[in-house]
Amino acid sequence: MTTQPTRVMLVDDHTLVRRGVRLILEQEPDLEVVAEAGDGAEALALLRDPEVGPVDLVVLDIAMPRMTGLQAAREIARRQDPPRMLMLSMHDNEQYFFESLKAGASGYVLKSVADEDLVAACRAAMRGEAFVYPGAMSALVRDYLDRIRRGERVPGSVLTAREDEVLKLIAEGSSSKEIARALTISLKTVERHRANILAKLGMRDRTQLTRYAIRAGLIEP
Amino acid sequence: MRVAELPLYWKVCLINGAVFAAGTLVLALAPLSVSEQVLASEAAVLAVGLTLMVATNAALLRRSLAPVDRVARQMQQTGLVDSGTRLEPPSSEPGDRLVAAFNQMLDRVEAERSTSNAKALAAQEAERHRIAQELHDEVGQTLTVVLLGLKQLESRAPDELVPDLVAAKETARDALDEVRRVARRLRPGVLEDLGLHSALAALATDFSAAGRAQLTRTFGRGLPPLSNEAELVVYRVAQEALTNVARHAEAHHVDLSLTRLGDRVVLEVTDDGRGCAHLEPGSGVLGMRERAVLVGGELSISSRPGQGTRVRLAVPCEPGLPDVPDVPDVPDAGGSRR
The missing domain is CATH 3.40.50.2300 (Response regulator)
Structure with missing residues (x-):
C-alpha cells in the first residue's frame, strides 16, 4: 500500500448518506474523500474537472436519478485509466452484483452492512481484488x-x-x-x-x- | 323483406292469419252447412277442422319459437367464468338473431371486464411500485444514515456505552433488512433495472436457495423484445408458478424456460411433482390467466396426478420494438476499454 491515501469520490443522491459514508471512510487514515456527486452525470463531470484532481476510487449508489450507478459505471469504465469502482446499494440481489462486475466495478457492498464491509471493500478494490457480496x-x-x-x-x-x-x-x-x-x-x-x-x-x-x-x-x- | 327476416310479432300474426284464412276458405268453399241444432256428425266435422287448425298453428309456431326457448335456456347456463364460450347459433330464425345479439353482448361484457381488470392490475402495480420506491428511497436511506452514524459513534464512545450502541446498530440493520425485503416483495426492482432475463435468473436463484427442488433454466438467445407490461406479466406468472411448485408440488426437478416460437415468447414452468387432477382455485391460476389476457397472451396448465404440472404462457412480442442486440463479451481484467 502506498503512503498516499486513496482518493475517493462518493456518488449518491442522498446527501445524508454521503455524509455518513464520508464519516466512516475518513476515520481510516488510508482513505480520503475528495469529491461528492449527487448522480452519475455529475460524477462524470467531476471526473473530468481538473480542479478535483485524480480520483482512485469511485463509490457509486445504484439507484439514482438522471443516470443510475450502473450506467455511470459503464461510462467511467470507458475512460482512459479508469478509477476503481465500488457499488453501494440497497438491493440484496446477486444479479445486481454480477451486473456491476460486468459494468466494470470491483465490488458490491450492501447498504445494510456498509458500516462493516465498506472499508474492507475499498481496500480490496485498491488491491485489485473483487469484493464478493455474500x-x-x-x-x-x-x-x-x-x-x-x-x-x-x-x-x-x-x-x-x-x-x-x-x-x-x-x-x-x-x-x-x-x-x-x-x-x-x-x-x-x-x-x-x-x-x-x-x-x-x-x-x-x-x-x-x-x-x-x-x-x-x-x-x- | 323476406319472411324469415320478419320481426317475431309479425311472424306470429302472419302464421295465425294464414291458418285462419285457410280455415275460413275451407268453410266457404266446402259443401258444408251447420244446422241450428248442431248434429253430432256436424260437430265431429267441426271438431276435426278445429283440431287441424290448432295443430297446424302449433306446428308452425313451434318451428318459429322453439329456438327462442332453447336459446333462453342456454343463456341461463352461460357463466362469465369461462370467457370465450359463445352460444352456437341455431339454424333457424329467430333464434340465431337472438344468439347473435347475446354473443355480441358477451363480447362487450368481456371486453369491458378485461379492460377494467387491466386497469385494476395496472393501478395495483403502480401503487406497489410507488410504495416500494418510497421504502427504498426514503425509509431505507434514512436507516442507512442511522446505521452509519451509530457506527461512527461507536468508535468514539466510552467503553461502557459500546454494547448499547452495538445493540442499537443491529436493530437499525434489522429494520433496514426488513424494509428491503418488503420492497422487494412489492416490486421486483431487478426487472426494471436489469431486464427480464436477470429477473427470471434471480427468481431461479431464489428458488434454488430455498432448496425445495433442483431447477434447470433455459433462456433462448436473441429473444424478441417484449413490452414492459408483457415482461411484468411473464415475470409474475413465473413467480406464481414457482411459488405453486414450492408449496404444493413436492417436486424434485423444475424446468424454467423462456423461448421464442414464431412471433411469440413462450414461458414454461414444468415440474415432476405430484400434479393434480383438478386445479385448486386458490392456487392463483385465475390471477395468472387474467394477467395473460391483459397482454393478449395465452395461458395453459396441464397437470395429471403423479405426472407433474406444466404451466405455459405464450405472449405476442411487440412488433414495433427492435430486436435486442446480443450483449458484448465481458471486458478483460482491469481494462474496461472496448
Missing part, C-alpha cells in the same frame, strides 16, 4: 457444490476442513457474521476463509468471477 458468494458456492454432486471436474485444490465448514454455511446463505458466531471465530477470520475459498476456486478478480457466473448461468451474458 448473496453472490452463496450463489457461486451452491453452483460449485452442484457441480461436485454431479461429478463434474471443478477447478482448484482441495479445501481445508475449516474452509469446508465455512463453504457449507455460505451455501446455506449465512452471512459472514452468522458464520463467525456459528464457528466462534472472528469476522476477520471468516473473511480470510472466504477469500481463500474464492482463490482456490480460481475466482479472485472480477473478470474471472463474471466469466464463471455467465458460464454457470448465474447471469445472462
Whole structure:
C-alpha cells in the first residue's frame, strides 16, 4: 500500500448518506474523500474537472436519478485509466452484483452492512481484488457444490476442513457474521476463509468471477 | 323483406292469419252447412277442422319459437367464468338473431371486464411500485444514515456505552433488512433495472436457495423484445408458478424456460411433482390467466396426478420494438476499454 491515501469520490443522491459514508471512510487514515456527486452525470463531470484532481476510487449508489450507478459505471469504465469502482446499494440481489462486475466495478457492498464491509471493500478494490457480496458468494458456492454432486471436474485444490465448514454455511446463505458466531471465530477470520475459498476456486478478480457466473448461468451474458 | 327476416310479432300474426284464412276458405268453399241444432256428425266435422287448425298453428309456431326457448335456456347456463364460450347459433330464425345479439353482448361484457381488470392490475402495480420506491428511497436511506452514524459513534464512545450502541446498530440493520425485503416483495426492482432475463435468473436463484427442488433454466438467445407490461406479466406468472411448485408440488426437478416460437415468447414452468387432477382455485391460476389476457397472451396448465404440472404462457412480442442486440463479451481484467 502506498503512503498516499486513496482518493475517493462518493456518488449518491442522498446527501445524508454521503455524509455518513464520508464519516466512516475518513476515520481510516488510508482513505480520503475528495469529491461528492449527487448522480452519475455529475460524477462524470467531476471526473473530468481538473480542479478535483485524480480520483482512485469511485463509490457509486445504484439507484439514482438522471443516470443510475450502473450506467455511470459503464461510462467511467470507458475512460482512459479508469478509477476503481465500488457499488453501494440497497438491493440484496446477486444479479445486481454480477451486473456491476460486468459494468466494470470491483465490488458490491450492501447498504445494510456498509458500516462493516465498506472499508474492507475499498481496500480490496485498491488491491485489485473483487469484493464478493455474500448473496453472490452463496450463489457461486451452491453452483460449485452442484457441480461436485454431479461429478463434474471443478477447478482448484482441495479445501481445508475449516474452509469446508465455512463453504457449507455460505451455501446455506449465512452471512459472514452468522458464520463467525456459528464457528466462534472472528469476522476477520471468516473473511480470510472466504477469500481463500474464492482463490482456490480460481475466482479472485472480477473478470474471472463474471466469466464463471455467465458460464454457470448465474447471469445472462 | 323476406319472411324469415320478419320481426317475431309479425311472424306470429302472419302464421295465425294464414291458418285462419285457410280455415275460413275451407268453410266457404266446402259443401258444408251447420244446422241450428248442431248434429253430432256436424260437430265431429267441426271438431276435426278445429283440431287441424290448432295443430297446424302449433306446428308452425313451434318451428318459429322453439329456438327462442332453447336459446333462453342456454343463456341461463352461460357463466362469465369461462370467457370465450359463445352460444352456437341455431339454424333457424329467430333464434340465431337472438344468439347473435347475446354473443355480441358477451363480447362487450368481456371486453369491458378485461379492460377494467387491466386497469385494476395496472393501478395495483403502480401503487406497489410507488410504495416500494418510497421504502427504498426514503425509509431505507434514512436507516442507512442511522446505521452509519451509530457506527461512527461507536468508535468514539466510552467503553461502557459500546454494547448499547452495538445493540442499537443491529436493530437499525434489522429494520433496514426488513424494509428491503418488503420492497422487494412489492416490486421486483431487478426487472426494471436489469431486464427480464436477470429477473427470471434471480427468481431461479431464489428458488434454488430455498432448496425445495433442483431447477434447470433455459433462456433462448436473441429473444424478441417484449413490452414492459408483457415482461411484468411473464415475470409474475413465473413467480406464481414457482411459488405453486414450492408449496404444493413436492417436486424434485423444475424446468424454467423462456423461448421464442414464431412471433411469440413462450414461458414454461414444468415440474415432476405430484400434479393434480383438478386445479385448486386458490392456487392463483385465475390471477395468472387474467394477467395473460391483459397482454393478449395465452395461458395453459396441464397437470395429471403423479405426472407433474406444466404451466405455459405464450405472449405476442411487440412488433414495433427492435430486436435486442446480443450483449458484448465481458471486458478483460482491469481494462474496461472496448
